[in-house]
Amino acid sequence: xxxxxxxxxxxTKMGSYPEKTLDAxxxxxxxxxxxxxxxxxxxxxxxxxxxxxxxxxxxQSQVGALACEALGLSDVPSIRVEAACASGGLAFRQAYIAVxxxxxxxxxxxxxxxxxxxxxxxxxxAIASATKYDEEAxxxxxxxxxxxxxxxxxxxxxxxxxxxxxxxPVQSHANALLNPDAQMHKEINIEKAINSQMIAFPLTxxxxxLVTDGAAFAVICAQDFIPSEVRKQNRVIDIAGSGHxxxxxxxxxxxxxxxxxxxxxxxxxxYAMANVKARDISLAEVHDCFSITQVINTEDLGFxxxxxxxxxxxxxxxxxxxxxxxxxNTSGGLKxxxxxxxxxxxxxxxxxxxxxxYEAGQRQVKNAxxxxxxxxxxxxxxCAIHIFKRMGE
Amino acid sequence: xxxxxxxxxxxTKMGSYPEKTLDAxxxxxxxxxxxxxxxxxxxxxxxxxxxxxxxxxxxQSQVGALACEALGLSDVPSIRVEAACASGGLAFRQAYIAVxxxxxxxxxxxxxxxxxxxxxxxxxxAIASATKYDEEAxxxxxxxxxxxxxxxxxxxxxxxxxxxxxxxPVQSHANALLNPDAQMHKEINIEKAINSQMIAFPLTxxxxxLVTDGAAFAVICAQDFIPSEVRKQNRVIDIAGSGHxxxxxxxxxxxxxxxxxxxxxxxxxxYAMANVKARDISLAEVHDCFSITQVINTEDLGFxxxxxxxxxxxxxxxxxxxxxxxxxNTSGGLKxxxxxxxxxxxxxxxxxxxxxxYEAGQRQVKNAxxxxxxxxxxxxxxCAIHIFKRMGE
Numbered sequence: 180x181x182x183x184x185x186x187x188x189x190x191t192k193m194g195s196y197p198e199k200t201l202d203a204x205x206x207x208x209x210x211x212x213x214x215x216x217x218x219x220x221x222x223x224x225x226x227x228x229x230x231x232x233x234x235x236x237x238x239q240s241q242v243g244a245l246a247c248e249a250l251g252l253s254d255v256p257s258i259r260v261e262a263a264c265a266s267g268g269l270a271f272r273q274a275y276i277a278v279x280x281x282x283x284x285x286x287x288x289x290x291x292x293x294x295x296x297x298x299x300x301x302x303x304x305a306i307a308s309a310t311k312y313d314e315e316a317x318x319x320x321x322x323x324x325x326x327x328x329x330x331x332x333x334x335x336x337x338x339x340x341x342x343x344x345x346x347x348p349v350q351s352h353a354n355a356l357l358n359p360d361a362q363m364h365k366e367i368n369i370e371k372a373i374n375s376q377m378i379a380f381p382l383t384x385x386x387x388x389l390v391t392d393g394a395a396f397a398v399i400c401a402q403d404f405i406p407s408e409v410r411k412q413n414r415v416i417d418i419a420g421s422g423h424x425x426x427x428x429x430x431x432x433x434x435x436x437x438x439x440x441x442x443x444x445x446x447x448x449x450y451a452m453a454n455v456k457a458r459d460i461s462l463a464e465v466h467d468c469f470s471i472t473q474v475i476n477t478e479d480l481g482f483x484x485x486x487x488x489x490x491x492x493x494x495x496x497x498x499x500x501x502x503x504x505x506x507x508n509t510s511g512g513l514k515x516x517x518x519x520x521x522x523x524x525x526x527x528x529x530x531x532x533x534x535x536x537y538e539a540g541q542r543q544v545k546n547a548x549x550x551x552x553x554x555x556x557x558x559x560x561x562c563a564i565h566i567f568k569r570m571g572e
Numbered sequence: 573x574x575x576x577x578x579x580x581x582x583x584t585k586m587g588s589y590p591e592k593t594l595d596a597x598x599x600x601x602x603x604x605x606x607x608x609x610x611x612x613x614x615x616x617x618x619x620x621x622x623x624x625x626x627x628x629x630x631x632q633s634q635v636g637a638l639a640c641e642a643l644g645l646s647d648v649p650s651i652r653v654e655a656a657c658a659s660g661g662l663a664f665r666q667a668y669i670a671v672x673x674x675x676x677x678x679x680x681x682x683x684x685x686x687x688x689x690x691x692x693x694x695x696x697x698a699i700a701s702a703t704k705y706d707e708e709a710x711x712x713x714x715x716x717x718x719x720x721x722x723x724x725x726x727x728x729x730x731x732x733x734x735x736x737x738x739x740x741p742v743q744s745h746a747n748a749l750l751n752p753d754a755q756m757h758k759e760i761n762i763e764k765a766i767n768s769q770m771i772a773f774p775l776t777x778x779x780x781x782l783v784t785d786g787a788a789f790a791v792i793c794a795q796d797f798i799p800s801e802v803r804k805q806n807r808v809i810d811i812a813g814s815g816h817x818x819x820x821x822x823x824x825x826x827x828x829x830x831x832x833x834x835x836x837x838x839x840x841x842x843y844a845m846a847n848v849k850a851r852d853i854s855l856a857e858v859h860d861c862f863s864i865t866q867v868i869n870t871e872d873l874g875f876x877x878x879x880x881x882x883x884x885x886x887x888x889x890x891x892x893x894x895x896x897x898x899x900x901n902t903s904g905g906l907k908x909x910x911x912x913x914x915x916x917x918x919x920x921x922x923x924x925x926x927x928x929x930y931e932a933g934q935r936q937v938k939n940a941x942x943x944x945x946x947x948x949x950x951x952x953x954x955c956a957i958h959i960f961k962r963m964g965e
Contacts, residue, residue, distance in 0.1 A: 233701075238700075238705040239701055239705045240656055240701040241953060243954065244655070244953035247819075248704070248822060254819055255818050256818035256834075257954060258655050258816075260654075261633060273670075276669055276673050423651075424647070426646070427646065428638050428640070429641060440647050444649070
């Protein structure tokens, strides 16, 4: 397989946009990515889109062709990929495979979701279609319930104090204050997080990610075909590793729930492909659909020992500027930047590329040279991991 | 890219199964394909699933992980691909690319849809999510309406007699009588087809494909890794070509509607990759969502001149056993075998492989050595084409 790089990125500000259609958000973020790449549209040979549930939320399937029409990409083949919250990360992986295989030189890959126009209980139900619906959601195991069970088991197993779990959203909120694209700009503290509204014990409001409208895009290109004027700008970021892991859909089908097999498998493959280890990672965008998920993810990715992910967050070893850990969710994460489900995996890549280009402003991780994105789907049923490096490093 | 073959196939009988869940159909067809391949399940490294709209029709997203659980494929990475009615064909293409690229040696690819348990008008609306919903379906342009407009324009442009159009379903019904997996076993004639219930002028009931529950699977394998005991059975079929074409989602956005750009582009790429021409094809499963679509498809694929596809069907040059054309939809097609949307693309491949193995019984095309499948999504917004050859030919 040949080497592939990200040459352009774009995203909408994340938020609540009842007036914006799916195609309006696609147009905004897609045009930004193409302009950022500095290429002619005619170079784009295919479009890969991540979208979780446009059909239930917006009566809109076939979001690949929708994107082509919105962006004026006539006669360009398109596809939509869905794996619940990992839709964006897996769309990116399929696009990467197609370019690496030699089928295309330059591909546009994006994600989009529109959610905030629907009533809250309908959104919860639409998201719950990513459980095994008849056995789980229909019997009350929506996602907050599923991850509450996971959190309960984890806290029992590792005796994690509630304060450690609460320190996760406190940091996400602090990071989001530095990200102009973030949906939520609001400082919180541990006491406020713990005492917020109970959602599903032990998870309170601030343990749960946001409902968000948004889109994010990337332009990827085979390294041998990067236009010289694009290469000269020194903003090209290489895709060094890609991994895809899986597990059963149901919570009860999994061999363990205090660690996720899908993440471990994807991480193993991505690290091997990139020829790096966890300690080499400068920053990681990990899938914090719930605070407990971030704790487990940072352990499964090898950043911290099992049972110590909460402590690491509590001690600031996941913060921007820390010197004895790794910067986690510098963007604010799903919790505070926002979680437009199908776009999330691409928005994570947007942050990774921005950091590796040293364009992250106040939230910049100094000397960042390797970044990782981890995008988890369903109750840890699917995981897409990518590792990025500065060009030539 | 390395060479890849189909080593196993399986499908459910197509029909109406209100009592069967998605996972029950996945289990039935998936196990058949794995047994047909004669391999251990442990060889399967990834699962690619085509599913159009499980979320609206069954409250079920993330059908990739659902399939892994149903089939007992623990810790196997999975993905769902959606491009309306082309979901199955595109899932197959992504699986093919991943194996050809060298990422996996052996992959299970399937499709599934469950539709008949829903009320007819709800099914029409769920399918209509594959139009540009706010501009088309919400204003009355559901799929029967869209293809009625296409048929009207085509018949005006080419002066095609109504009898020619009606001869398409007459042949599909005749072929389905020879296919035990077909949903409909019923002989019709041209008079009956023309005088059936009006759906959307000029399309009557028999011009429209069926609403169907069903699943279909294939096991694909890199040629260098086909187990010797599998190879010995002489039932391995090579994937010789793959093409993916696209066009705008809307009817009004297309530069033409009496011919489909998406098909022409996919056909050009697939023929080039397989190094064959239209006249070399022994049989083709083409996407007859409506009778007019089959007429146009057989022209876009290069089997007949523009404007003569209906005449060719009328004259029997698409029938099994004809000597001056090509056998079309020997399975009975979407019209009579059935159209379980996300499974259709894989079920087309099931028929192609069955024919090339000389296992098609009464509907066998003599000396079949090259087969083509064409799977169209939405109002011709996406097209996946594959070409298959007998091993070593």
